[in-house]
Amino acid sequence: MKLDREVQLTILKALAEVYPGTTRDVLKEKGIRHNIGLANLAYLVEHRLVSARLSTTNGRDLTPGNSQKITAAGLDFLADDGGVSAILGTVTVKFHEESLKQMIELRLSEAQLPTEEKHRLLQSVRELPADSIKHLTTRLLDLGMDNLPRAVELIRTVLT
Known part of the structure; x- marks a missing residue:
């Protein structure tokens, strides 16, 4: 299977280091094999942890585009405490x-x-x-x- 949690974590941490900026090619910068990296980057994009314009060349080869950025959800995922999402996701129950x-x-x-x-x-x-x-x-x-x-x-x- 191409999905690899260590690769995903490497991508997220690399993008977090340059946040709020973007990276032109996080896969190349981190020395991640292209096909493994793309699968994991696509997975992170689908889960809205990373923002990237994934496109196809010649109708079938996927490319990462020229701008990848970690999202707020990605930063919260890396945070030990769940970040702001944990605070915003808190539900208060009140009984009359x-x-x-x-x-x-x-x-x-x-x-x-x-x-x-x-x-x-x-x-x-x-x-x-x-x-x-x-x-x-x-x-x-x-x-x-x-x-x-x-x-x-x-x-x-x-x-x-």
């Missing part, structure tokens, strides 16, 4: 107080408790202020995390 109450109420409704106790707990949850719901949700999340080994064991049992 009422949604949290509904989730807690649903679990209480399904719980195996005496009817009187169940009604008392449900009423208490409905009357809780937002700060108390936040605190209760945090505690429930902690409890869930503490029980992850049991959850993993349950998943393993169901899947095997």
